[in-house]
Amino acid sequence: MSERRLLPLLDAPPPERRDAARNRVALLDAAARLVAQHGATGVTMDAVAAEAGVGKGTVFRRFQSREGLMGALLNHSETDWQASVMSGPPPLGPGAEPWDRLLEFGRSRLETTLLHAELIRAAGRAGTRSYAAYSFSVLHVRYLLHELGVTGDLPLLAVALLAPLEAPVLDQQVSVDGFHRERVYAGWVDLAGRIVGR
Amino acid sequence: MSERRLLPLLDAPPPERRDAARNRVALLDAAARLVAQHGATGVTMDAVAAEAGVGKGTVFRRFQSREGLMGALLNHSETDWQASVMSGPPPLGPGAEPWDRLLEFGRSRLETTLLHAELIRAAGRAGTRSYAAYSFSVLHVRYLLHELGVTGDLPLLAVALLAPLEAPVLDQQVSVDGFHRERVYAGWVDLAGRIVGR
Structure with missing residues (x-):
């Protein structure tokens, strides 16, 4: 990393x-x-x-402390993930078609969020949520929606695509409701298709 | 009440x-x-x-304590809202077309969540989220999507409609990003239209 x-x-x-x-x-x-x-x-x-x-x-x-280490790991992992989105290899990074980038964004964000939910718990930061990290994701998805020719209130449509990937929601689906993460991802791809109109 | x-x-x-x-x-x-x-x-x-x-x-x-009062008020308000959805007057309660019920559900949930975000802060319960209240909403939206003839993984589509109405997301849009709540609601109606296909 x-x-x-x-x-x-x-x-x-x-x-x-x-x-x-x-x-x-x-x-x-x-x-x-x-x-x-x-x-x-x-x-x-x-x-x-x-x-x-x-x-x-x-x-x-x-x-x-162990909590301090987990908190630092959380920031490090988030920074690393942002770097992959901005300048890593395609399809997450630049160079792929926007639809493929969006799908890979969803998959990697889902994995990252589930990892981070674990780190947030271990860091003892219940309910913590980084606005800076969230804003980064909103800007990126908004950009991809624009590239895909989606019309409408793009900042809000970006939030609609990101909200199901937030830690409390994902964590409930996977840890409480027992949905397999592949099913959750397939549901997100379906949502993206409905929002993008393809 | x-x-x-x-x-x-x-x-x-x-x-x-x-x-x-x-x-x-x-x-x-x-x-x-x-x-x-x-x-x-x-x-x-x-x-x-x-x-x-x-x-x-x-x-x-x-x-x-004041925190205890705010916590009790939170539970009372949530219970009251659930009663309105289950057996209150239409279009939130039974008796209206499912599309109209869905739109009214979104509006009332948005208002309720913003009120509850305030109560949660006042109750000193950072990050608190009632799984029971959330599950109620998922079941209700899933039922309305079924009534609307939507096909797909309905539990996940219901979550996709509810996630943008979660307190941290709404609170950021309204309190941090400064979006007017009417704009946020219009964005949610657009999302519902794309998911339902109308």
Whole structure:
């Protein structure tokens, strides 16, 4: 994962010295690998230290607590995802047809949101929602709808496409109602088709 | 407002004696009138006592704190709204065409959600979301979509219609982005038309 920061995130830390930033990214990458393998609930400060090959004290000095680490991981992951949308490979990034970009946007946002719902819980930030991250998504979907020739109140249609991908909604469908995420994604593609008119 | 309780709400209190229930409803109705006039932030325990014609001690004994009162008001208002949908006058209640019921459902849900966003903040329940209330809405919209002859994964299409009416989304559009609520409602009607295919 890279440390490109395209849009300022809420709670973004002040600029860091280059070596400090490199260490920070190494720790976050280690934590991200562990989350991918074991889920957020299974990740301890000890395990992150071992995975990154540093002492546990280093991890605590950097992030204060497990909640602090999860919060930093959340911001890091969101920034990374935004970078992929803006300048990553197609079809999520530029260079693909707008319809294909929209479908890939929906899939990647769904996966990212479900991961983030877990991190938000682990970070102890119940109900947290980054307006900056949300605004980024609204602008991007609005741009794709325009490229697709959709007419109407595009900012509101963009919100209509994004709202079912918000963490509380997705989390209920997948964790409470027990819908498979492929079914949820198929439903979102159907919604996108109805909104775009294809 | 009536005390009909059609669906159990999360955090619903145990059954009460008839006179206790009557006093409780009188206090909640007084609080609701004050919220309608001054907004949730302007309502104090003193003002509710004065409006209901009781001593301040009665209000505190009943609800413990201003947060407790706002939480009770939230449940009361949600229950009342559900009763209107299930058995109130048309077009929100039964007896109107399903399309007209859907449009009125959207309008009343938008108003109710914006009121509840205020109560949720005043109740100090950041991020609170009643799954029971949400499930009620999903079932109702799913029923209306079926009546309208919509084909597809109806539970997911119902969620797509409800997600833009969730408190954090609406609250951002109205309070942060400064969209007029009539514009937000017009956008929702457009969305409903695209989903229903009319």
